[in-house]
Amino acid sequence: MTLVVDAGGTHLRAEIHSKNGLQEKLNEKSSTVGLASWMETIIKDHSDIKTICISYAGQVKDGVIISAPNIKVDVHEIKEYFKDKYEISLFIENDLNCAVIAESTYLKEEDVCAIYIGTGLGLGVVSSGNLITGFSGVATEIGHIAYKEAPFVCGCGKSNCIELFASGSALDRWKKHKKIDPKLNLQDLKDTPEFSEIYKEFELALLYSVSTAITLFNPKVVVLGGGIIESNPQLESIIASKIEEFAMPVALRGVKIIKTKLNNAPIIGALMLKDLR
Numbered sequence: 001m002t003l004v005v006d007a008g009g010t011h012l013r014a015e016i017h018s019k020n021g022l023q024e025k026l027n028e029k030s031s032t033v034g035l036a037s038w039m040e041t042i043i044k045d046h047s048d049i050k051t052i053c054i055s056y057a058g059q060v061k062d063g064v065i066i067s068a069p070n071i072k073v074d075v076h077e078i079k080e081y082f083k084d085k086y087e088i089s090l091f092i093e094n095d096l097n098c099a100v101i102a103e104s105t106y107l108k109e110e111d112v113c114a115i116y117i118g119t120g121l122g123l124g125v126v127s128s129g130n131l132i133t134g135f136s137g138v139a140t141e142i143g144h145i146a147y148k149e150a151p152f153v154c155g156c157g158k159s160n161c162i163e164l165f166a167s168g169s170a171l172d173r174w175k176k177h178k179k180i181d182p183k184l185n186l187q188d189l190k191d192t193p194e195f196s197e198i199y200k201e202f203e204l205a206l207l208y209s210v211s212t213a214i215t216l217f218n219p220k221v222v223v224l225g226g227g228i229i230e231s232n233p234q235l236e237s238i239i240a241s242k243i244e245e246f247a248m249p250v251a252l253r254g255v256k257i258i259k260t261k262l263n264n265a266p267i268i269g270a271l272m273l274k275d276l277r
């Protein structure tokens with residue numbers, strides 16, 4: 001049996017798979033329990049789990065969790081921990097890296113950028129068929145490029161990250177900062193003249209992010225996903241119609257910008273990790 005975990009900034013979601021497919025789904029809030037101790041409680045009930053695959057909303061390298069702005073980290077050397085204590089093989093990769101592995105496999109394309117706007121703003125890149133990970137495993141962290149000063153600090157420690165303008169958590173923080181009803185969604189903000197500035201800042205930061213990915217990585221396909229895209233599908237056409245003003249023209253030639261067609265690309269990609277190495 002394989003335990004597949006989507007460790008996100010808001011939820012920990014797990015699926016137990018056997019040779020016959022999905023057997024069981026489990027859910028927990030990321031803020032209430034550490035990832036390792038939550039998985040240990042699952043393993044105790046399912047002693048036949050021999051492999052764990054994790055899509056992780058943070059930075060990881062060679063089975064070690066380096067940092068996680070939004071998740072409680074109880075064990076950093078997580079691969080070694082589960083090997084030594086339970087003899088379980090564990091594979092862990094950044095969530096956007098998992099997503100882009102799944103997207104490029106599904107699309108049968110070798111040059112893909114996956115941009116997910118959920119709690120954070122993430123990017124995963126497959127270029128000429130290879131996943132871009134960088135020297136210490138933190139490449140393509142587009143949400144944390146310097147953009148402009150915000151009145152609050154990012155989970156990474158800086159206060160000028162682009163994610164502080166274009167992400168679900170950014171919208172929550174701006175609403176709190178401006179003392180706006182937290183229930184107002186992105187469309188409400190756009191439609192209310194006194195709050196539309198927050199929407200405009202969101203859209204602009206998103207266009208900068210997507211165009212930066214296109215200009216730097218020259219993908220054939222840009223796949224958009226994540227909770228904010230799911231609940232605001234109109235963002236796909238807004239990006240497509242305005243991206244020319246932002247991306248380098250020659251890098252934009254022939255690029256397709258689409259919404260994900262996969263139900264949970266990070267989970268699908270995580271499950272593929274054990275076959276990749």
Ligand SMILES: [Zn+2]
Pocket residue numbers: 143144154155156157158161163
């Ligand atoms: Zn940051």
